[in-house]
Amino acid sequence: MNVTVWNENVAETNQVKEVLDVHPNGIHNTVREIVEELGEDVHVTTATLQEENLGLTDEVLDHTDVLIWWAHCAHDQVPDELVAKIHQRVLSGMGLILLHSAHYSKLLKQILGTSGDLYWRDETYERMFCVNPTHPIAEGIPECIELGTEECYAEFFDIPKPDDVIFISWFDIGEVFRSGCTWTRGFGKIFYFQPGHETNHSYQNPYVRKIIQNACRWACPTAHKIREGAPHIDVTREEQRAQQAEKE
Amino acid sequence: MNVTVWNENVAETNQVKEVLDVHPNGIHNTVREIVEELGEDVHVTTATLQEENLGLTDEVLDHTDVLIWWAHCAHDQVPDELVAKIHQRVLSGMGLILLHSAHYSKLLKQILGTSGDLYWRDETYERMFCVNPTHPIAEGIPECIELGTEECYAEFFDIPKPDDVIFISWFDIGEVFRSGCTWTRGFGKIFYFQPGHETNHSYQNPYVRKIIQNACRWACPTAHKIREGAPHIDVTREEQRAQQAEKE
Amino acid sequence: MNVTVWNENVAETNQVKEVLDVHPNGIHNTVREIVEELGEDVHVTTATLQEENLGLTDEVLDHTDVLIWWAHCAHDQVPDELVAKIHQRVLSGMGLILLHSAHYSKLLKQILGTSGDLYWRDETYERMFCVNPTHPIAEGIPECIELGTEECYAEFFDIPKPDDVIFISWFDIGEVFRSGCTWTRGFGKIFYFQPGHETNHSYQNPYVRKIIQNACRWACPTAHKIREGAPHIDVTREEQRAQQAEKE
Amino acid sequence: MNVTVWNENVAETNQVKEVLDVHPNGIHNTVREIVEELGEDVHVTTATLQEENLGLTDEVLDHTDVLIWWAHCAHDQVPDELVAKIHQRVLSGMGLILLHSAHYSKLLKQILGTSGDLYWRDETYERMFCVNPTHPIAEGIPECIELGTEECYAEFFDIPKPDDVIFISWFDIGEVFRSGCTWTRGFGKIFYFQPGHETNHSYQNPYVRKIIQNACRWACPTAHKIREGAPHIDVTREEQRAQQAEKE
Numbered sequence: 001m002n003v004t005v006w007n008e009n010v011a012e013t014n015q016v017k018e019v020l021d022v023h024p025n026g027i028h029n030t031v032r033e034i035v036e037e038l039g040e041d042v043h044v045t046t047a048t049l050q051e052e053n054l055g056l057t058d059e060v061l062d063h064t065d066v067l068i069w070w071a072h073c074a075h076d077q078v079p080d081e082l083v084a085k086i087h088q089r090v091l092s093g094m095g096l097i098l099l100h101s102a103h104y105s106k107l108l109k110q111i112l113g114t115s116g117d118l119y120w121r122d123e124t125y126e127r128m129f130c131v132n133p134t135h136p137i138a139e140g141i142p143e144c145i146e147l148g149t150e151e152c153y154a155e156f157f158d159i160p161k162p163d164d165v166i167f168i169s170w171f172d173i174g175e176v177f178r179s180g181c182t183w184t185r186g187f188g189k190i191f192y193f194q195p196g197h198e199t200n201h202s203y204q205n206p207y208v209r210k211i212i213q214n215a216c217r218w219a220c221p222t223a224h225k226i227r228e229g230a231p232h233i234d235v236t237r238e239e240q241r242a243q244q245a246e247k248e
Numbered sequence: 249m250n251v252t253v254w255n256e257n258v259a260e261t262n263q264v265k266e267v268l269d270v271h272p273n274g275i276h277n278t279v280r281e282i283v284e285e286l287g288e289d290v291h292v293t294t295a296t297l298q299e300e301n302l303g304l305t306d307e308v309l310d311h312t313d314v315l316i317w318w319a320h321c322a323h324d325q326v327p328d329e330l331v332a333k334i335h336q337r338v339l340s341g342m343g344l345i346l347l348h349s350a351h352y353s354k355l356l357k358q359i360l361g362t363s364g365d366l367y368w369r370d371e372t373y374e375r376m377f378c379v380n381p382t383h384p385i386a387e388g389i390p391e392c393i394e395l396g397t398e399e400c401y402a403e404f405f406d407i408p409k410p411d412d413v414i415f416i417s418w419f420d421i422g423e424v425f426r427s428g429c430t431w432t433r434g435f436g437k438i439f440y441f442q443p444g445h446e447t448n449h450s451y452q453n454p455y456v457r458k459i460i461q462n463a464c465r466w467a468c469p470t471a472h473k474i475r476e477g478a479p480h481i482d483v484t485r486e487e488q489r490a491q492q493a494e495k496e
Numbered sequence: 497m498n499v500t501v502w503n504e505n506v507a508e509t510n511q512v513k514e515v516l517d518v519h520p521n522g523i524h525n526t527v528r529e530i531v532e533e534l535g536e537d538v539h540v541t542t543a544t545l546q547e548e549n550l551g552l553t554d555e556v557l558d559h560t561d562v563l564i565w566w567a568h569c570a571h572d573q574v575p576d577e578l579v580a581k582i583h584q585r586v587l588s589g590m591g592l593i594l595l596h597s598a599h600y601s602k603l604l605k606q607i608l609g610t611s612g613d614l615y616w617r618d619e620t621y622e623r624m625f626c627v628n629p630t631h632p633i634a635e636g637i638p639e640c641i642e643l644g645t646e647e648c649y650a651e652f653f654d655i656p657k658p659d660d661v662i663f664i665s666w667f668d669i670g671e672v673f674r675s676g677c678t679w680t681r682g683f684g685k686i687f688y689f690q691p692g693h694e695t696n697h698s699y700q701n702p703y704v705r706k707i708i709q710n711a712c713r714w715a716c717p718t719a720h721k722i723r724e725g726a727p728h729i730d731v732t733r734e735e736q737r738a739q740q741a742e743k744e
Numbered sequence: 745m746n747v748t749v750w751n752e753n754v755a756e757t758n759q760v761k762e763v764l765d766v767h768p769n770g771i772h773n774t775v776r777e778i779v780e781e782l783g784e785d786v787h788v789t790t791a792t793l794q795e796e797n798l799g800l801t802d803e804v805l806d807h808t809d810v811l812i813w814w815a816h817c818a819h820d821q822v823p824d825e826l827v828a829k830i831h832q833r834v835l836s837g838m839g840l841i842l843l844h845s846a847h848y849s850k851l852l853k854q855i856l857g858t859s860g861d862l863y864w865r866d867e868t869y870e871r872m873f874c875v876n877p878t879h880p881i882a883e884g885i886p887e888c889i890e891l892g893t894e895e896c897y898a899e900f901f902d903i904p905k906p907d908d909v910i911f912i913s914w915f916d917i918g919e920v921f922r923s924g925c926t927w928t929r930g931f932g933k934i935f936y937f938q939p940g941h942e943t944n945h946s947y948q949n950p951y952v953r954k955i956i957q958n959a960c961r962w963a964c965p966t967a968h969k970i971r972e973g974a975p976h977i978d979v980t981r982e983e984q985r986a987q988q989a990e991k992e
Contacts, residue, residue, distance in 0.1 A: 091610060113607045129403045131426065134837075156378065157379070168403065176417070178416075339859060362835060382718075387718040406930055408904065437630055623918060625920050626899075665920070
């Protein structure tokens with residue numbers, strides 16, 4: 001499995017101390033380390049906004065089974081052509097994990113077709129409940145997780161009805177949020193996961209790490225899926241029965 | 249539309265002051281008044297555990313489009329035969345609205361096939377969020393409702409995946425709950441709605457009243473639905489095309 | 497309720513006899529007549545590709561509760577700006593009914609985020625089954641409908657998982673198709689409905705007419721839905737309880 | 745993974761030649777061989793109606809991760825107590841695969857809460873379409889499978905809305921059927937799969953075999969899931985923040 005972790009890498013590039021304190025090598029490397037814990041069959045690379053082609057050349061995408069996307073303030077700097085290209089690859093089977101503020105990314109808005117709008121509150125305590133314990137992404141996750149301080153995203157969250165709502169979060173400031181949701185589009189699987197504000201420690205939480213790891217396994221395409229393209233054989237019922245009779 | 253409101257009516261029969269203070273004529277009459285506000289085309293009757301046949305004779309059920317069920321401590325006193333009878337009528341199209349502690353009723357457990365299990369906490373502040381604003385049950389309901397003090401039910405709630413989760417509640421004590429959920433079974437529609445502890449004032453909240461009213465309209469069967477029972481006409485494609493040619 | 501019926505009107509403009517035989521005043525007027533049967537509270541207008549702004553000025557859209565879209569070969573002639581505008585209005589609550597070949601329209605692809613791809617076969621017999629009898633769009637519809645000759649669309653149909661699959665079609669040529677599907681996006685409801693090839697008679701079928709009529713009622717926004725925009729009141733639990741105590 | 749294959753084994757016991765021609769060692773052994781192809785980590789046992797306790801003692805069930813159920817004419821001979829016991833184990837996480845005529849089994853009716861009703865036609869040609877290509881049960885399965893002669897089950901199929909409809913079948917006699925559907929109940933996963941009439945050869949079809957194998961992997965519980973049972977820690981926001989501050 002090849003996983004590519006993309007990060008806008010803006011706060012890190014700007015040497016924002018509060019972010020580097022938590023992610024000394026950038027959020028992309030924090031996430032890379034999480035995914036690498038999956039084992040030796042997993043190959044992880046990173047890509048950032050500052051690289052040529054944002055680090056996402058055709059060759060990189062050709063070798064990506066699952067793309068992880070962390071973004072916050074630089075959504076507009078992602079070119080429409082790249083968004084269209086990633087969208088097509090998701091429809092063809094590439095998995096996509098959208099982290100935290102990716103709710104406002106061009107990617108989410110284009111692929112899901114909604115605004116990704118939500119309410120925002122600062123400085124809160126988050127507790128995350130698992131409401132879909134049989135889902136592969138919830139494997140090994142307890143009934144609730146104490147996240148501690150996180151950025152609060154609150155309902156109404158303008159997303160299409162998820163295929164599965166796996167996590168619902170409680171914020172002490174008086175809010176709830178569907179914080180872990182899945183969709184499929186074409187042959188691709190998509191997971192949105194809310195924790196991960198750049199100055200908080202959620203990505204050090206062992207259960208959050210496990211969820212991201214589970215999500216990679218879940219989103220990985222299981223087969224080379226393409227449209228078979230040929231029209232179905234048109235046989236009359238009499239021909240079908242004759243064929244069947246021969247077989248038996 | 250004929251609506252029947254069933255209430256176990258145990259606290260009221262036992263003259264529990266805290267309950268009678270809120271529901272001087274019993275919870276069934278509180279709910280009856282809510283439904284009657286829908287207008288003159290709605291006919292509401294009540295039935296209780298203490299009546300013969302629990303007030304739910306075949307004749308009553310024959311004239312019931314939507315059954316509302318409030319129960320808390322007397323689930324075991326509802327005979328299995330009556331549960332089976334109501335189950336069959338739901339499959340045939342009767343709407344069913346399960347209020348509050350009905351999560352542990354024989355009805356919910358038999359019709360949905362799960363335990364209805366949840367966690368319980370006393371004395372909390374509840375705020376209810378609408379996460380499905382286009383659903384008919386959410387018509388006229390704002391993004392969130394301040395319920396004030398309510399009995400806390402908390403996740404994990406052991407229910408089948410709802411067709412729609414309309415409301416998610418926040419409890420100040422640190423819990424979330426899918427507090428308004430729908431399912432269909434056969435030709436019948438089912439709505440579970442968590443507010444309504446017997447000593448709290450949720451049924452005086454105008455939005456809670458509107459939700460119950462919307463749910464009655466939504467759950468009312470729209471047609472006399474029965475299995476048509478006859479096998480489909482078996483025509484060969486040649487016959488079909490000949491028939492079609494004649495029509496054109 | 498204000499319904500606007502849009503039709504590309506290409507075959508009609510080109511005086512294609514086989515189409516004018518079935519739709520002497522164009523498909524848009526055939527559909528207009530279907531919707532007008534709903535009664536006097538419904539106001540229907542038509543718009544076509546050949547009109548200025550495709551007949552869909554801001555003023556027209558401002559007065560549209562439900563937009564019906566019939567298109568086949570001229571998808572590319574619909575400007576991206578108009579598609580974006582309609583998309584926004586759907587997110588704000590406008591209902592959208594996508595008929596027949598609209599599976600390949602820019603509208604469907606942009607709003608749903610998938611390719612709308614499917615297989616195509618000519619000249620077949622279609623029988624349509626209702627697999628969701630409690631849905632409002634299925635009200636008054638029998639278990640199956642004999643459509644006769646229709647253009648065959650076949651699985652795999654590349655759409656997001658529908659909120660509800662209401663109809664599944666059987667084609668004598670050996671194909672099945674999810675021929676009636678719903679989604680919500682933002683505050684808007686969307687219905688895709690496959691029948692209606694320009695040279696076939698499905699829109700004269702009384703059940704097809706009823707389905708389109710039901711879909712208009714279902715897709716009509718039930719309220720002026722906007723984001724309330726204000727942050728939720730942040731109260732501590734102690735304050736909340738004090739407020740509650742005062743109320744009681 | 746421990747899989748137990750249960751078969752009513754009635755036709756086989758009665759030495760019905762047409763069945764023994766296809767399943768010389770009984771349907772349970774045909775299915776056992778299919779599951780055994782999964783590899784050495786899978787241990788498969790069989791159980792039948794004719795054995796003491798129907799072969800399903802507590803000890804057997806204690807060691808069953810996935811139960812496969814084939815039944816047709818002897819549903820009434822399965823004791824209610826055993827049905828209740830299996831139901832409880834499914835809620836606790838045991839996977840359940842219901843094959844063919846199990847639509848009328850007490851198990852399906854009790855766990856799903858609907859009648860399982862459908863229409864029946866004899867002697868038809870079945871073609872099965874995959875409409876959910878990203879589902880683990882569809883891994884390695886093409887867009888459609890030619891099953892040949894099978895017993896026809898037809899819509900309307902009275903089941904709760906599936907979590908996923910994976911397969912839809914076309915029958916030459918003019919019918920469609922949701923032939924592969926999933927649900928979860930509690931911590932258990934359930935798959936209903938229509939092919940497998942006792943005198944037909946579907947279980948020799950390599951894709952049908954693959955689907956049953958995939959379903960075993962999918963339905964296998966991924967963890968020892970139990971309710972954690974303890975109330976959540978109740979901390980005030982001030983305490984929570986103090987705890988968090990200490991951590992950071």
